[in-house]
Amino acid sequence: MSAIKFHATPAGQQALLTWQFLADCESKSGKKKYAGAPITGISVGWRKVVIKNSPDSINPCAYTFWSIERILENLKRHDIYISGSERYGDPRAQLLQGTAWEAVRPQILRTLDWPALADEALLPLVDELNTAYKKTAERWANNSAVRFETFAGQERLVLTPLDRLEEPKSLKQLRERVHSLLPHPDLPDLILEINRWTGFAEAFTHISQGGSRVKDLAVSICAVLISQACNIGLEPVVQSGVPALEYDRLTWVEQNYFRTETLSLANDALVAYHTQLKLAQIWGGGEVASADGLRFVTPVKTINSGPNLNILEPDAELLTITSPATNLLDFMES
Structure with a gap:
């Protein structure tokens, strides 16, 4: 634990505290060396195995594994970082600062169509959130799908699951026919x-x-x-x-x-072939991509776009494409 010095963003501070507490425990002895262990943010599942009888009664083995899991999760999110590391370094260090940011700020704001002041950009979101809260509060008494329950001395929000919709017979028959036709x-x-x-x-x-x-x-x-x-x-x-x-x-x-x-060249070959398929052309011009259940859209105006002559005509005013098949597995799924 002393070989690598971890640092944390504000979101990763609690995970770093648990890690530092473990490091300090290495030099302690006695049954109560885990007394006062930081457990903020522990899930219900982990709480059952980490805490024995009271917050001061900690299962050392379970606490160690929980702390390691938190460190790994925060490393992946870059909320915990290592100074000087290329892969796990501070993501904020790559941001433009000072005069470098001020030089490109007007261009980026125009490209993204954002106002110059952050308060102006957040104001529509503030109004939308406030309206949603008010509507929820007005209908709370008559909403049977949501309630508060007390668990382990704390209240938590419980949402009633949606009723399952039975699949119609026609859908099952269609699925079977498609399945029988596919190799x-x-x-x-x-x-x-x-x-x-x-x-x-x-x-x-x-x-x-x-x-x-x-x-x-x-x-x-x-x-x-x-x-x-x-x-x-x-x-x-x-x-x-x-x-x-x-x-x-x-x-x-x-x-x-x-x-x-x-x-990259192999992906280009897949994309070039994919964009010539009639079905891919029906789906659109390639501005939308789907991966792992998420939908990504490339706006027409973006500083991150680049030309793709396989999709748009050479005389198009702006060639901005995100490939509909960005890798081999996406291509296969398509």
Whole structure:
């Protein structure tokens, strides 16, 4: 714990306090060394195993694991950071400050169509929130879907779950018909088929040998893609006796063919093919992307946009596109 010095943003201060408390406990002894342990923010599930009988009676093992979990969560959110680290550094350090920010501030505000003062930007949100609170308060007495319950001496808000809607018979029949019409290939076969359509594997070139290709390189590339995309490692895709799927071959391909440059070129090949599909054109011009149940929209005016000639005409006034298929798995889902 003393080897790495953690720092925290205001949102990560409580998690850092638990970590520092653990570090201090290393130099203490006795049964009450965990007395006064900070437990602010502990969930109901963790509280059951961390706290024995009273807030001063702590299960050391459970408290340690809870603290580690909080540290990991806050590291991922960058609420806890390490000075000097590129991956886990302070995200605020990358923000423009002083004269550098003042120089680009007018341009960014015009691009985002934001007012110069923060109070003006927040005022519509304040009014909307205030209106929502008032409407909720007016209908609270007649709202059977929400209530307060007392749990462990504290009140908590409880929302009644929505009633389940039964699926109509026609929907079930449609699902069965669609399912019967779709092929059911294995994932490796599917990726190899996509490569046959798009040739995306040609984008993977050796880091030092340029355009030289070994036999069945596409098979090895697809196997490495599966191992990385599914986060399963190389062992599950290794097949002894198949030269393209031997462990040594796959590690060599991963080290020499997989890098940001080749992955970007492979994605470009997928996007170029995807945008020519009639169904993709019906969906729109590519300004909307969906991933993991989230919907992303690229506005027409944005400083983060760039040209994509595969989607818009060359004489378009502004080429601003977020690809509808940004990676191999998105492409496959489409």
